[in-house]
Amino acid sequence: MTAHAIQDTAVAVLHTAALDLHIEGVNLFYGTNHVLKNVNLDIKPGEFFAFLGPSGCGKTTLLRLIAGFNTADTGRVRVGGRDITDLPPWKRDVGLVFQSYALWPHMSVARNVAFGLEERGVKRAEIQRRVAAALEIVGLSHLAERRPSQLSGGQQQRVALARTVVIEPKVLLLDEPLSNLDAKMRVQVRRELRDLQQRLGLTTIFVTHDQEEANTVCDRIAVMNDGVVQQVGTPVELYERPANLFVATFLGTANVLEGTVVTSGEDRHFESLGGLRIAIARDAVLPAEARLVFRPQVAKLSKDKPVSASAFEGEIMRREFLGSIIRFGILIAGQEITVDEVFHPGVVEPHEIGNRVWVEIPASSALWLGPGSGA
């Protein structure tokens, strides 16, 4: 049998379900601090969903609220049509994997995984069957007798996961599960997580402040800031059509030019505060006070002046080698514009710090956001 076939047999031992999860009108205060502000989310059955946002935006508070460790001042939480708002944590059938893993140091891996089942009074033979299956799923059967201190960080993380899935939760909640791992391990473990989630088919919520992690692992993301869900979408939707400036700048790098849309006779253009004039289509529906937002890869860099009327001369202030791309910071009309160029190995890169260059800003690939579109 292949490794995947063995794991599929193990998955069949654990009873998992794919349920929808709804959060409706949730507000939560810590004293006078309004931490969650009218949160509404519809998470689909079997979806891998992320809460993404900067430190302190309320991600963990919302996750713990679903688990039953926090109480909302208003609002409801429903899983598979069942209202769990008023249930204590142990009656919710929700599995929470903590950032710290919280493994018992004096117990073997197998005992750590069995612990929750023993607490629930599950019969011995059933415990053995389910622990064996859970360890098989996370690929740790051969380390069942080790202590947590004898495992790598990635292995400890897998024990924490096995310990949670063994109780057959209806929803899996992961609180920054990769933050204790080094960069290389994080990439490997996040792939394993995605694979495991797909096999189990469990509705899963992943809390992270790392957009790359959310983008690579999750089906959809709720971007949060200051207790407010800013936007919900797939990684590509959020990147291509951010609802506001916060989402545009939190997911990837974005250049933002503030300015005004000017129409005079046949001519219509955007004039930035720094004085850059960019031609725009006459029929484009835009607010008078606008923000032009564009990604570093849509701007074009050249040594010589291009024919485009939306090209501007500036000086290279910054040059960062990022592997597949080189990222330039170019000072134009008092503002640094970020431009990415693909790095071609073996080809001499023509642009150096201090050089004068031209940057073409294609208005057709830019996003337009209104003045009240978030900080």
Ligand SMILES: Nc1ncnc2c1ncn2[C@@H]1O[C@H](COP(=O)(O)OP(=O)(O)OP(=O)(O)O)[C@@H](O)[C@H]1O
């Ligand atoms: N037990 C508590 N009592 C009072 N305030 C709290 C408590 N827990 C969290 N907070 C506050 O609530 C806000 C949200 O915290 P939360 O931990 O949910 O943020 P987070 O987005 O998960 O941040 P991080 O990524 O740093 O974990 C913060 O301002 C935090 O200081």
